[in-house]
Amino acid sequence: xxxxxxxxxxxxxxxxxxxxxxxxxxxxxxxxxxxxxxxxxxxxxxxxxxxxxxxxxxxxxxxxxxxxxxxxxxxxxxxxxxxxxxxxxxxxxxxxxxxxxxxxxxxxxxxxxxxxxxxxxxxxxxxxxxxxxxxxxxxxxxxxxxxxxxxxxxxxxxxxxxxxxxxxxxxxxxxxxxxxxxxxxxxxxxxxxxxxxxxxxxxxxxxxxxxxxxxxxxxxxxxxxxxxxxxxxxxxxxxxxxxxxxxxxxxxxxxxxxxxxxxxxxxxxxxxxxxxxxxxxxxxxxxxxxxxxxxxxxxxxxxxxxxxxxxxxxxxxxxxxxxxxxxxxxxxxxxxxxxxxxxxxxxxxxxxxxxxxxxxxxxxxxxxxxxxxxxxxxxxxxxxxxxxxx
Numbered sequence: 001x002x003x004x005x006x007x008x009x010x011x012x013x014x015x016x017x018x019x020x021x022x023x024x025x026x027x028x029x030x031x032x033x034x035x036x037x038x039x040x041x042x043x044x045x046x047x048x049x050x051x052x053x054x055x056x057x058x059x060x061x062x063x064x065x066x067x068x069x070x071x072x073x074x075x076x077x078x079x080x081x082x083x084x085x086x087x088x089x090x091x092x093x094x095x096x097x098x099x100x101x102x103x104x105x106x107x108x109x110x111x112x113x114x115x116x117x118x119x120x121x122x123x124x125x126x127x128x129x130x131x132x133x134x135x136x137x138x139x140x141x142x143x144x145x146x147x148x149x150x151x152x153x154x155x156x157x158x159x160x161x162x163x164x165x166x167x168x169x170x171x172x173x174x175x176x177x178x179x180x181x182x183x184x185x186x187x188x189x190x191x192x193x194x195x196x197x198x199x200x201x202x203x204x205x206x207x208x209x210x211x212x213x214x215x216x217x218x219x220x221x222x223x224x225x226x227x228x229x230x231x232x233x234x235x236x237x238x239x240x241x242x243x244x245x246x247x248x249x250x251x252x253x254x255x256x257x258x259x260x261x262x263x264x265x266x267x268x269x270x271x272x273x274x275x276x277x278x279x280x281x282x283x284x285x286x287x288x289x290x291x292x293x294x295x296x297x298x299x300x301x302x303x304x305x306x307x308x309x310x311x312x313x314x315x316x317x318x319x320x321x322x323x324x325x326x327x328x329x330x331x332x333x334x335x336x337x338x339x340x341x342x343x344x345x346x347x348x349x350x351x352x353x354x355x356x357x358x359x360x361x362x363x364x365x366x367x368x369x370x371x372x373x374x375x376x377x378x379x380x381x382x383x384x385x386x387x388x389x390x
Contacts, residue, residue: 119217121240122210127172129249137248137258138169140293141237142209143177143230145329147188148197148353150344152265152327154205160263160293163320172248172258173241174209176202177233180216180225187333189358191216191225200348212237231285234260238290261318262292266306269294273309283313291316298322333359 130137140160146153153176161171178194188194191213198211214236215228238260241247247255269292271277286292287310294317296303303319310317332342337360342350353359 119214121214121244122175122212123173123241123245125173125208125210126241126245127248128245130170130172130251132170133251134168135170136168137172137256138164139173139175139237139241139258139260140171140263141175141177141212141234141260142263143215143233144179145183145185145188146176146178146194146198147185147329148194148332148345148349148359149176149201150327150329150332151205151346152344154201154207154209154346156263156265156295156322157207157209159295159322160320163293163318167318169259174207174263175212175237176209177212177215177237180218180228182225182227187330187359193352193356193358197349197352200352201346204346204348229282230262231282234262234286234290260290261316262286262290263295264292265295265300266297266303266319267300269310270301270306283310287313287316289316291318293318293320295320296322300328336360 126139127137140157142153142156144153157174161174164171176198178191178198179188181188181191195211195213195216201207202209202211212233215233216225218226218228220226238258241260242257247257249255272283272287291313294303294307296319307314307317307319327344332345335342336350336353336358342353345353
């Protein structure tokens with residue numbers, strides 16, 4: 001998987017966090033001994049570690065459910081530490097209600113301080129009601145360039161969902177958040193192409209993921225694309241899901257806040273301990289406050305090498321076992337430039353690339369004709385509305 005955020009220079013987190021803790025700080029210490037022992041092993045993640053991790057998470061979930069429930073019912077969070085992070089980190093965050101709505105939420109008008117050019121928050125595939133009792137609603141967010149989106153990008157959602165079913169979470173939504181065109185990389189094609197390819201990948205793989213194009217549509221006063229930090233992406237989603245939409249309905253009819261977590265590969269997690277790549281304060285927000293589902297990438301890095309430096313956040317990290325793979329956008333682009341078929345891309349994405357001559361691909365010499373006599377490649381574009389940036 002391509003490491004989008006390796007070269008991102010992140011600023012201070014003065015507005016990156018939030019002010020309502022979703023997990024008890026005690027969750028980071030209840031299983032420290034067992035996890036620390038396992039981290040010292042050179043193996044990736046053994047079955048015993050995975051089972052222990054699930055047991056620890058379920059224990060912490062039961063504690064956190066009561067802890068969060070008490071907070072919601074007129075028990076305000078500790079004003080000095082919220083989610084294990086100093087409160088002044090969230091000083092610029094708007095206040096959030098301590099009482100969640102008990103009726104059908106009516107989204108208030110969304111304040112737009114920036115010209116988002118027709119942006120609307122996608123929630124058409126969001127499960128608005130839990131189907132299991134005593135579960136925490138979970139929303140996974142995958143940030144990246146998706147240039148192009150690969151089969152691995154899509155499979156990460158499915159393996160994470162399967163893993164989440166064994167924990168105290170219930171997955172209610174998944175999001176892909178493509179970066180803006182300000183990401184300085186020569187291989188980055190315009191955002192509207194990347195959004196279209198993500199749509200095709202979702203369609204072909206029957207994924208329930210949604211595309212949040214907020215990053216790509218943000219503009220400054222001069223109408224130029226602006227850079228967005230990953231922490232701000234998660235905060236924005238958190239606010240839209242929980243403050244604007246009103247959270248997720250439980251079986252008893254009340255509404256609770258959805259837990260927003262980052263979905264990344266272990267190869268990207270490996271870079272998070274490098275202060276030259278990620279600002280430590282941002283890691284505190286991303287992993288200390290929100291948390292992450294980290295999918296193993298055994299062909300690219302040892303999982304232990306990735307999570308060992310992040311052990312202080314182990315209570316907010318879920319390591320998802322995965323299969324041996326070396327799929328990456330970089331590899332796919334190289335294959336396309338060399339005139340090879342990129343087998344690791346959804347076919348509709350590969351056809352779209354050839355149709356629009358992206359990544360140095362030559363115009364297709366032969367086109368397969370469908371039963372109506374139309375070339376396959378010409379059938380790709382009309383299937384979806386082409387994203388534009390006005």
